[in-house]
Amino acid sequence: MSQQTDGSARVAAAVALLRSRHERVTPARLAVLGVLDRTDEHLGAEDVVTRAAERAPHVHRATVYRALATLGDLGLVAHIHLGGTATVYHLTVPEPAAGDARPHVHLQCTRCGTVLDAPADTMTALQQRLEEEFRFRLDPGHSALLGVCAPCRSTAG
């Protein structure tokens, strides 16, 4: 495994933000950031715990949960609710340059559990409508949209 440096641009930016907020940069937090930076898939808290343990020796479950909460409050990490039950986390790229990696929408099949990614603009219209009609600021990527995927529809639909 090319243990790519923790010096990833994203991690570096995250650390910078932590410092600017006078938040401590600890091994546990670095491990969590590193884990999230290293994958493009969505990891559950438990997955983060497991992978973080590979990076830092004794990161405890509770510590990871606390780190995820803290980083979440700082806006460095965001979570998505899949299936209405599972919560998965991902890094919200804080790179000044990067054009704000707009989170895509998640479509989850209630039959097979598969998660499809739809472009962010899929919900733009809805977002504007909710804004106008209800003054409700929709967070498009915060929860997955549930339904049945194509394969499952033909299987027994």
Add this chain to the structure above:
Amino acid sequence: MSQQTDGSARVAAAVALLRSRHERVTPARLAVLGVLDRTDEHLGAEDVVTRAAERAPHVHRATVYRALATLGDLGLVAHIHLGGTATVYHLTVPEPAAGDARPHVHLQCTRCGTVLDAPADTMTALQQRLEEEFRFRLDPGHSALLGVCAPCRSTAG
């Protein structure tokens, strides 16, 4: 037990459907149906447990969960995922006459937890789009849309 209005049209219809499927009509199931029929709010499993206990003496937690699962499989009860964590249940009116009470969309504020109801057609366009582009059959009411409500936006946003 002389219970008020268990003779609700909806409960009666539900019972009829249970019988037609050769499913047993038990006190516990009747209690669950009665509880759900009696309110228009969305109840969590635990709420159903509590209220069901008032109707039937010793309905156990596990029994309520099993009843909700069974009734769900039969299409008599549906659940919605709020906030991505809480699951709430409601009766899906099986009355032949009723024009299929299409469930409305739920908008939940991640700050104050309030749940707003938006008309079902709010997501019609999105639904069609997902259908065409991904062959994904969206279930509009299955999970709440998360975001920030008007009051909370002005409060600190």
Add this chain to the structure above:
DNA sequence: CTGCTTGCAAAGTGTTTGCAGGCCC
């Protein structure tokens, strides 16, 4: 040094399961 963070373990939620007995049909 100061006190935010961590580790650990235990307590909490919310939901599910194995069994023996009970009740619907």
Add this chain to the structure above:
DNA sequence: GGGCCTGCAAACACTTTGCAAGCAG
């Protein structure tokens, strides 16, 4: 009666909390 349904308790997965010790700043 037969077999599904229930009650009970324990198992479960996930997340949170109380403390004392540890380390960042």
